[in-house]
Amino acid sequence: MASQSELPGPNEAKEFTCGDKTICVANVNDEISAMDNVCLHQGGPLGQGVIEGGKVICPWHGWAYDPKTGAEEMSGEKVAVYPVKIEGGDVMIDL
Numbered sequence: 568m569a570s571q572s573e574l575p576g577p578n579e580a581k582e583f584t585c586g587d588k589t590i591c592v593a594n595v596n597d598e599i600s601a602m603d604n605v606c607l608h609q610g611g612p613l614g615q616g617v618i619e620g621g622k623v624i625c626p627w628h629g630w631a632y633d634p635k636t637g638a639e640e641m642s643g644e645k646v647a648v649y650p651v652k653i654e655g656g657d658v659m660i661d662l
């Protein structure tokens with residue numbers, strides 16, 4: 568779905584389009600994970616957020632998601648997370 572060179576750098580997040588879905592890919596200390604891009608608060612684009620303390624921070628009002636579990640800190644709600652595989656320079660996200 569993407570090549571390894573397109574992944575976000577350390578402690579950055581980025582949006583990727585997979586079919587008709589947009590996914591937020593996060594790199595926390597060189598660990599890559601993928602979750603839904605749509606914030607459960609009001610639909611903000613998580614992949615345009617920043618990473619602080621290992622959490623992806625929604626750019627709209629600051630909800631904080633753990634990119635490994637999809638859990639949001641304050642609301643206790645969860646976005647879907649997806650397994651990521653990196654093989655021979657290709658990145659595969661299992662939707």
Ligand code: FES
Nearest residue numbers: 606608609611625
């Ligand atoms: S839309 Fe994400 S915090 Fe409000």
